[in-house]
Amino acid sequence: xxxxxxxxxxxxxxxxxxxxxxxxxxxxxRIFGFLGPNGSGKSTxxxxxxxxxxxxxxxxxxxxxxxxxxxxxxxxxxGVMPETLGLFDPLYAQEFLAFVARMFGLDxxxxxxxxxxxxxxxxxxxxxxxxxxxxxxxxxxxxxAAAVIHSPEVLFxxxxxxxxxPAGVALMKQWLRRFADQGRTVFMTTxxxxxxxxxxxxxxxxxxxxxxxxxxxxxxxxxDGSLTYNGQEFRTLESLFLHLTGEKYTDLNWL
Amino acid sequence: MNFQLIGVLIRxxxxxxxxxxxxxxxxxxLFFAGYLLLVMVISLLAAGGVGAGMTAVRSxxxxxxxxxxxxGIYAQAIVxxxxxxxxxxxxxxxxxxxxxxxxxxxxxxxxxxxxxVDPYWLLFLALDLGIALGLYLFGAGSFWFGLAAVxxxxxxxxxxxxxxxxxxxxxxxxxxGSAIMLVCMMLLGFLPATLxxxxxxxxxxxxxxxxxxxxxxPAGAAVAMTQSNLAALSGLGLILLWMAALLAVLVVLExxxxxxxxxxxSKVAWETPFDRIGAIFGxxxxxxxxxxxxxxxxxxxxxxxxxxxxxxAAFLQFFLGRRLGSAGSFPISLSVFLILGFIGTGQFAxxxxxxxxxxxxxxxxxxxxxxxxxxxxxYMFIMLSAALILPAAVLWSLFMPARFDPRxxxxxxxxxxxxxxLFHGIGLWTSLLGPRxxxxxxxxxxxxxxxxxxVVVGGMLSLLFLPQVAAKQWPNAITPDYWLVAILAALxxxxxxxxxxxxxxxxxxxxxxxxxxxLEGKS
Numbered sequence: 200x201x202x203x204x205x206x207x208x209x210x211x212x213x214x215x216x217x218x219x220x221x222x223x224x225x226x227x228x229r230i231f232g233f234l235g236p237n238g239s240g241k242s243t244x245x246x247x248x249x250x251x252x253x254x255x256x257x258x259x260x261x262x263x264x265x266x267x268x269x270x271x272x273x274x275x276x277x278g279v280m281p282e283t284l285g286l287f288d289p290l291y292a293q294e295f296l297a298f299v300a301r302m303f304g305l306d307x308x309x310x311x312x313x314x315x316x317x318x319x320x321x322x323x324x325x326x327x328x329x330x331x332x333x334x335x336x337x338x339x340x341x342x343x344a345a346a347v348i349h350s351p352e353v354l355f356x357x358x359x360x361x362x363x364x365p366a367g368v369a370l371m372k373q374w375l376r377r378f379a380d381q382g383r384t385v386f387m388t389t390x391x392x393x394x395x396x397x398x399x400x401x402x403x404x405x406x407x408x409x410x411x412x413x414x415x416x417x418x419x420x421x422x423d424g425s426l427t428y429n430g431q432e433f434r435t436l437e438s439l440f441l442h443l444t445g446e447k448y449t450d451l452n453w454l
Numbered sequence: 455m456n457f458q459l460i461g462v463l464i465r466x467x468x469x470x471x472x473x474x475x476x477x478x479x480x481x482x483x484l485f486f487a488g489y490l491l492l493v494m495v496i497s498l499l500a501a502g503g504v505g506a507g508m509t510a511v512r513s514x515x516x517x518x519x520x521x522x523x524x525x526g527i528y529a530q531a532i533v534x535x536x537x538x539x540x541x542x543x544x545x546x547x548x549x550x551x552x553x554x555x556x557x558x559x560x561x562x563x564x565x566x567x568x569x570x571v572d573p574y575w576l577l578f579l580a581l582d583l584g585i586a587l588g589l590y591l592f593g594a595g596s597f598w599f600g601l602a603a604v605x606x607x608x609x610x611x612x613x614x615x616x617x618x619x620x621x622x623x624x625x626x627x628x629x630x631g632s633a634i635m636l637v638c639m640m641l642l643g644f645l646p647a648t649l650x651x652x653x654x655x656x657x658x659x660x661x662x663x664x665x666x667x668x669x670x671x672p673a674g675a676a677v678a679m680t681q682s683n684l685a686a687l688s689g690l691g692l693i694l695l696w697m698a699a700l701l702a703v704l705v706v707l708e709x710x711x712x713x714x715x716x717x718x719x720s721k722v723a724w725e726t727p728f729d730r731i732g733a734i735f736g737x738x739x740x741x742x743x744x745x746x747x748x749x750x751x752x753x754x755x756x757x758x759x760x761x762x763x764x765x766x767a768a769f770l771q772f773f774l775g776r777r778l779g780s781a782g783s784f785p786i787s788l789s790v791f792l793i794l795g796f797i798g799t800g801q802f803a804x805x806x807x808x809x810x811x812x813x814x815x816x817x818x819x820x821x822x823x824x825x826x827x828x829x830x831x832x833y834m835f836i837m838l839s840a841a842l843i844l845p846a847a848v849l850w851s852l853f854m855p856a857r858f859d860p861r862x863x864x865x866x867x868x869x870x871x872x873x874x875x876l877f878h879g880i881g882l883w884t885s886l887l888g889p890r891x892x893x894x895x896x897x898x899x900x901x902x903x904x905x906x907x908x909v910v911v912g913g914m915l916s917l918l919f920l921p922q923v924a925a926k927q928w929p930n931a932i933t934p935d936y937w938l939v940a941i942l943a944a945l946x947x948x949x950x951x952x953x954x955x956x957x958x959x960x961x962x963x964x965x966x967x968x969x970x971x972x973l974e975g976k977s
Contacts, residue, residue, distance in 0.1 A: 251818050252967055274821035283974055285816035288894065289752040297724065301741040302820045311724055
């Protein structure tokens with residue numbers, strides 16, 4: 200079954216096209232890497248998939264149902280770590296997570312238990328600091344905790360690993376693998392291609408403006424296999440990515 | 455001194471301003487602001503300055519009158535700047551300017567040069583210039599001394615407002631700061647009424663005050679504008695002395711930035727009074743209401759303004775009541791109760807999402823209708839403002855009327871409910887159509903859009919004066935006999951609020967993407 204299905208998705212910002220006729224699907228139980236250069240429309244696509252943005256045209260189906268920004272029942276089953284994190288700076292981590300948990304319908308006892316466990320696991324136990332006083336990495340951890348606290352069936356992560364220390368990244372990867380093993384789905388964007396090779400099952404690569412140029416299984420690389428595009432073989436994801444998005448080398452003689 | 459880079463940074467500020475005005479709303483705002491400024495400058499220059507100069511010269515008390523006028527302008531500029539936040543916006547913070555290869559002195563110069571050329575300050579420059587011109591035209595002073603005095607006075611006015619603004623800001627960040635501020639405001643308000651009889655009994659006090667007045671910047675400027683040679687130079691010297699002292703204080707304050715105080719919870723609790731209050735609204739809206747309460751309870755500005763609402767209403771009742779006597783007491787009470795309906799939460803309710811920043815995105819990800827947070831925020835403001843009405847009514851019935859009339863109480867409460875629903879209904883629309891990204895950590899200042907200012911300032915002034923005007927026109931209309939009309943008006947306002955809530959909710963869905971962009975500081 201497809202956990203996510205996008206059909207002919209188009210998003211315009213005035214005269215600017217951010218996503219152009221994008222269609223793809225993600226099977227349940229897979230970790231899906233959504234890649235592309237800066238400004239290619241990754242965050243816009245995630246915005247349309249999570250109800251932050253309304254598509255100009257096209258449809259989004261999540262967990263077998265057509266999804267739009269007012270579909271609260273589906274929103275309850277997905278977790279999102281947005282690009283800008285969406286935190287309320289004057290709150291403490293515990294308060295913020297408890298608020299999110301209550302909004303997602305968790306009862307009092309479960310809320311306390313999960314908030315405490317997440318804060319412990321993600322080493323966010325310094326209760327004297329508000330979210331405004333946290334470092335960028337700690338803020339990311341809080342946003343990640345908020346995305347998973349209600350144990351969603353589909354998890355959307357927009358650049359989840361940037362600014363987080365290696366121990367934190369290792370923990371998050373471990374959780375994501377277990378998450379997928381349980382039949383749930385992860386849809387993530389990142390620029391760290393090594394991470395994608397190690398953790399993702401499938402990927403899609405888009406170029407500006409939100410145009411799909413490649414999608415397929417990347418687990419082949421882990422088994423010494425290769426990825427193919429127009430009959431050409433690529434031994435690493437980086438070489439395929441650079442080929443598709445246009446490798447460029449400009450020599451600045453003053454640098 | 456790297457004047458070239460300072461120039462580049464100042465130009466950058468105006469490039470940013472121009473980038474904003476390229477939007478449709480920006481062009482409209484620019485047109486209105488430019489038009490208003492032009493009309494005001496022309497009328498003030500013509501009527502105020504020249505007229506004042508003429509009066510001053512003809513009365514033979516040029517220095518005295520010019521000093522009084524300049525002092526009034528000086529004080530108005532400071533009050534409007536510190537209390538309402540006009541002309542206080544920091545375009546580039548010290549941290550932002552540190553990115554560029556400019557030294558501390560150059561950074562300070564850049565920030566304050568950008569600050570002083572704000573249109574708000576230019577308006578006061580125009581006023582001062584008008585007076586100097588008027589005095590010169592009617593032969594009371596030298597043009598060049600007058601010009602020098604205006605420029606120095608203008609700079610000292612800006613620095614004085616900055617210094618006072620910073621002091622007030624720091625006071626508000628301290629525990630009990632808002633209480634101290636309240637006492638200061640009350641004292642300031644009561645001062646004229648208290649001083650009158652004291653001065654009549656001890657006329658020497660007036661001489662001492664006059665001597666003190668002689669050593670202020672406006673008095674110095676008045677001397678420079680109306681005298682010549684040494685006397686004028688001494689006036690300019692006095693302003694320069696003040697400038698030096700104020701600049702020294704400014705530098706000291708800026709070198710010791712305050713620690714931002716967020717209300718600390720020694721132990722973060724699971725169940726707080728906010729959650730218990732929120733629970734009244736049910737499981738869907740309750741957590742959102744509790745969240746808004748928690749969010750605003752840590753907002754320095756909200757913590758300052760909301761607790762001041764009731765004392766301010768009492769002060770208005772007392773102060774205006776003394777001036778107008780018992781004949782005008784009921785219309786004044788009506789004004790006070792009307793204002794009470796929105797004064798505590800008004801400036802937040804008209805820009806509901808102004809302080810949430812990136813948190814706005816979170817609201818859209820929650821498993822509720824997109825506008826649930828919008829509705830919950832409005833309910834919270836309504837609830838907080840409504841909470842002020844009953845204590846006000848009890849206090850009024852205890853202290854005010856000579857003869858207790860229950861109809862008067864009903865009418866006053868209904869008037870409060872009327873403005874509560876009317877202004878919070880309008881606030882829904884301005885939150886969506888005229889939002890502005892505010893600074894959560896600032897205790898004072900003006901974070902409202904043009905529309906927001908019109909609603910808050912215009913609303914306050916019209917509610918303050920309309921009942922008095924109506925009472926003069928139709929003396930029998932503003933009496934407790936019309937208590938039923940007040941109830942009807944309150945009901946109509948409630949209908950307006952709930953209708954607005956319905957339609958604004960639909961508009962929220964349309965506007966949410968542009969709101970997100972604005973609140974995250976991307977436009």
